[in-house]
Amino acid sequence: xxxxxxxxxxxxxxxxxxVNERAATGLPLNAIGRRLRLDRKTVRRYRNKDxxxxxxxxxxxxxxxxxxxMEHVQHRFHAGCTSSMQLYRExxxxxxxxxxxxxxRYVVTIRKGIAVPARSITPRPRDITSWIMRAEESLxxxxxxxxxxxxxACPEIAQACDLLREFTDMLRQRRGHLLRDWxxxxxxxxxxxxxxxxxxxxxNLHAVxxxxxLPYSSGIVEGHVNRIKTTKRQMYGKASCTLLxxxxxxxx
Numbered sequence: 700x701x702x703x704x705x706x707x708x709x710x711x712x713x714x715x716x717x718v719n720e721r722a723a724t725g726l727p728l729n730a731i732g733r734r735l736r737l738d739r740k741t742v743r744r745y746r747n748k749d750x751x752x753x754x755x756x757x758x759x760x761x762x763x764x765x766x767x768x769m770e771h772v773q774h775r776f777h778a779g780c781t782s783s784m785q786l787y788r789e790x791x792x793x794x795x796x797x798x799x800x801x802x803x804r805y806v807v808t809i810r811k812g813i814a815v816p817a818r819s820i821t822p823r824p825r826d827i828t829s830w831i832m833r834a835e836e837s838l839x840x841x842x843x844x845x846x847x848x849x850x851x852a853c854p855e856i857a858q859a860c861d862l863l864r865e866f867t868d869m870l871r872q873r874r875g876h877l878l879r880d881w882x883x884x885x886x887x888x889x890x891x892x893x894x895x896x897x898x899x900x901x902x903n904l905h906a907v908x909x910x911x912x913l914p915y916s917s918g919i920v921e922g923h924v925n926r927i928k929t930t931k932r933q934m935y936g937k938a939s940c941t942l943l944x945x946x947x948x949x950x951x
Contacts, residue, residue: 718745764797794841875912
């Protein structure tokens, strides 16, 4: 079985062979582990699986940071760009943060016809939220491309993205006079979660409108309240109000 020229894969192939040679003689797992200095679970995994399984798993792990860019590398390679250095420069421009050798090894596997297929990477919810809430000009090319792919795959996320960006713009630009129209749009055509959020705003419409319009904020007051509560918890109820009053006044 042909395998990529990689120290990791060569080591796995050697270990798999050594484990199975000793297992064939009847040695128990613990004895094999002691002789090869491997954990018992690792020995069992090598003994119970064909070589192709650990090799495929190791190939998959070895790419790691390259995963989001595999499809681009494969597409460009089959389009005629077979230079590892050129492909490395291209993925760097797309946001790749790994080293050249990772790209080169993957290109070698493409040449040999044994490359791990490019797979669809599902972004984490926190990443999608970050892309939506940040200003578009602050997103790099890779983030923009992934957000566009998510929007295309899920119409609800596209609706949520548009509504949340409108709300963020109202907040940053203090355009509270647009709030009623936004609430109506969110309740009629937005995802359920945003509709519930819009309904809660409607119940406190005047207060939220003021918050989106006026330059004033209760943030300073809330900060002082949080500081007092923290001081109280640190004392853990072991002192009277008189003693609690002293550090609060000293911090003021």
